[in-house]
Amino acid sequence: EPNPVRLLSGWIQRDLGMGLKFRMGQFKRMISQDYLVSSADLRFIERSLVSEESGSKRDVGAMLRGTWWRKQVNLALVALNGSGPNTLRNDNDNLRLEARLDVDPLGRMKLEKAKIGQKFRVRLGGAIARWRENKRRKTGGYLLTAYDQGTAASGHLALAWQGVELRAEGFSRWSSPIDADDPTRLDLGFSDAAHTEALDALERRRRGWYGQLAWCLPWMPQLELAARAQQWWPDHNKPQEGSEAIDLGVTWRAKGDQVKWQTGWMALRQHRQDSDPMDAWLLVTQLQLAY
Secondary structure, X not given: OOOOXXXXXXXXXXXXXXXXXXXXXXXXXXXXHHHHOOXXXXXXXXXXXXXXXXXXXXXXXXXXXXXXXXXXXXXEXXXXXXXXXXXXXXXXXXXXXXXXXXXXXXXXXXXXXXXXXXXXXXXXXXXXXXXXXXXXXXXOOEEEEEXXXXXXXEEEEEEEEOOEEEEEEEEEEEEEOOOOOOHHHHHOOOOOHHHHHHHHXXXXXXXXXXXXXXXXXXXXXXXXXXXXXXXXXXXXXXXXXXXXXXXXXXXXXXXXXXXXXXXXXXXXXXEOOOOOOEEEEEEEEEEEEOO
């Protein structure tokens, strides 16, 4: 049976000076800003569809991180195993490379800070990732083994003023077969026209976005109201398929994010090809104690 004990995050880090730090170990992938926020500090009980569907998870690797100008500019360059958490073996013989840049021009926007505050704050950033992975898929009469080239990009914006906070993030991911002139393609035996056509059918693009608004009541600062809209399209070859959701949340903070009560309601609609949309509603409440 699989071991129920799993390491979430663990790393060693060295300060190199001049705002640079080098880290090795297991940590979160950098592609989604929503995923980088700790689960204890979320304004909703559930993460966004972008975070859940974008391939965001922990991975094993190394990161060079730079923070400059009073932490107003943050840059991360990452090389990951690409095989997911708690996996030292590289099962695809390639690395996942990521880069992320975040800018906080006023030096005030902390995304893991419970209090929204009254001062104007802004933060924007984005990330890009590149990888290759060994995939086995059946297309037509062929059981294919090909190295997919994967590329993902995301952009994030956060604004806060007078007790109101807006966050938005967009994500896009492309998966495509190896190039026609790539020697790897010939090594795998994909040289005739039929195989080439089958490989081209593997191309796939995914995209999604979310936007959320949170309001801290000035006459009752422990109470926070939040709303979020989000969409996800899993395959450009099937434009009829996708998911969209509306979330409403209420949070009562007895002691910041350490002691809080959250209640959330989600209306989810899933579109499937050649079938009617499926609707689902979810109501969740939780008491959080985080120390």
